[in-house]
Amino acid sequence: MSILLTGISELTTNDPERTETSGADPGDSLLGIVRDAALVVSGAGPDAVVEWVGLEADAPAADERRDLGGRAVIPGFVDSHTHLVFAGDRSAEFAARMTGTPYDGGGIAVSVAATRAASDDELRALVAARVAEMRAQGTTTVEIKSGYGLTVDDELRSLRIAREFTSHTTFLGAHVVPREHAADRTAYLELVIGPMLDAVVAAGGAALAESIDVFCEPHSAHAFDGDEARAVLEAGRAAGLALRVHGNQLGHGPGVQLACELGARSVDHCTYLSDADVDALVAARGTTVATLLPGVEFSTRSPYPDARHLIDAGVDVALASDCNPGTCYSSSMPFAIALAVREMGMTPAEALHAATAVSARSLGLDRRLAPGQPAELAVIDGPSHLHLAYRAGVPIVRALDL
Ligand SMILES: N=CN[C@@H](CCC(=O)O)C(=O)O
Numbered sequence: 001m002s003i004l005l006t007g008i009s010e011l012t013t014n015d016p017e018r019t020e021t022s023g024a025d026p027g028d029s030l031l032g033i034v035r036d037a038a039l040v041v042s043g044a045g046p047d048a049v050v051e052w053v054g055l056e057a058d059a060p061a062a063d064e065r066r067d068l069g070g071r072a073v074i075p076g077f078v079d080s081h082t083h084l085v086f087a088g089d090r091s092a093e094f095a096a097r098m099t100g101t102p103y104d105g106g107g108i109a110v111s112v113a114a115t116r117a118a119s120d121d122e123l124r125a126l127v128a129a130r131v132a133e134m135r136a137q138g139t140t141t142v143e144i145k146s147g148y149g150l151t152v153d154d155e156l157r158s159l160r161i162a163r164e165f166t167s168h169t170t171f172l173g174a175h176v177v178p179r180e181h182a183a184d185r186t187a188y189l190e191l192v193i194g195p196m197l198d199a200v201v202a203a204g205g206a207a208l209a210e211s212i213d214v215f216c217e218p219h220s221a222h223a224f225d226g227d228e229a230r231a232v233l234e235a236g237r238a239a240g241l242a243l244r245v246h247g248n249q250l251g252h253g254p255g256v257q258l259a260c261e262l263g264a265r266s267v268d269h270c271t272y273l274s275d276a277d278v279d280a281l282v283a284a285r286g287t288t289v290a291t292l293l294p295g296v297e298f299s300t301r302s303p304y305p306d307a308r309h310l311i312d313a314g315v316d317v318a319l320a321s322d323c324n325p326g327t328c329y330s331s332s333m334p335f336a337i338a339l340a341v342r343e344m345g346m347t348p349a350e351a352l353h354a355a356t357a358v359s360a361r362s363l364g365l366d367r368r369l370a371p372g373q374p375a376e377l378a379v380i381d382g383p384s385h386l387h388l389a390y391r392a393g394v395p396i397v398r399a400l401d402l
């Protein structure tokens, strides 16, 4: 069964080979834009595959034809940094921040208590609702971290539930030191890199996590310093997991350079960067992506990272939502794109590329729309990708059901 999608005013392929109708906009070549395009897909649901891409005038026949009425089509967003497995409510903490209380990671304990107290079915329903909310806003691929369990059983449970929704799961036992271990953080670290990690990679004969992550933040008493983060990452790497790092969120620190040194797939936040951090990211180009999470700066009233400087220096920059109950309870990639354009100096094309092609790369994925690739598509109620930031806050983009 094949479907011919027509009436596409602008198709973003993320394929630099696609230059059929590229015009004066420098974003055209970055995004591999084809105007007046068509697409043939075969299969259905998550198994749908792109068969053909090109100008509508050249389109082959297919079993079915669907006219998109002059809308723009983009690759589905890849949200490469989320914490969707949590229960409880921290809206009061957000309200306090809006009147000046700084974020320090202490509120994570509130989510840990609520998550531990929730049943499997409650957690599953919460994650399902959040994933559906994302899909309704154009996200077709999501990474999900654990990190609100912080016992062997609770971390395994979070990862098992996350695995029901995505293969891109990340073990974040090293999110913070839980309250019951506050007097002996070394014992907790040993638990994370010993029995907890062993259980994650051995569970059911197949690892429950694709990656390991650590909140490396010397400015938070709850998170981990550079030596502790190195121990977590080296243990994860030895266990066969890819590496991800929460780094340089609350102040300058060792996270970014550590991630680059160890070949992490991504270092996320990157809010406070020294020249040496930027140099390390430039040198790590092609291996380590800097994932910016502007919803966090919005929701914590913090300064935004300088994306313009990073891109001009040659750093691979991705965008993600960081949907979590503390620093950003927004699941919206269009919101992240609008903030990136308005507040961080990214062009609309750079922001879309960062939210699809580059975030995909940080998960080891290729998010080009080309023959043989998964047909993970989103459609915009507007003629071009410019509308994503131009119409900020308006629900104009959604995943395309095939
Ligand atoms: N900074 C660490 N972890 C999350 C926040 C978690 C929370 O506050 O619940 C983040 O990515 O910002």
Ligand SMILES: [Zn+2]
Pocket: 081, 082, 083, 246, 322, 324
């Ligand atoms: Zn995070």
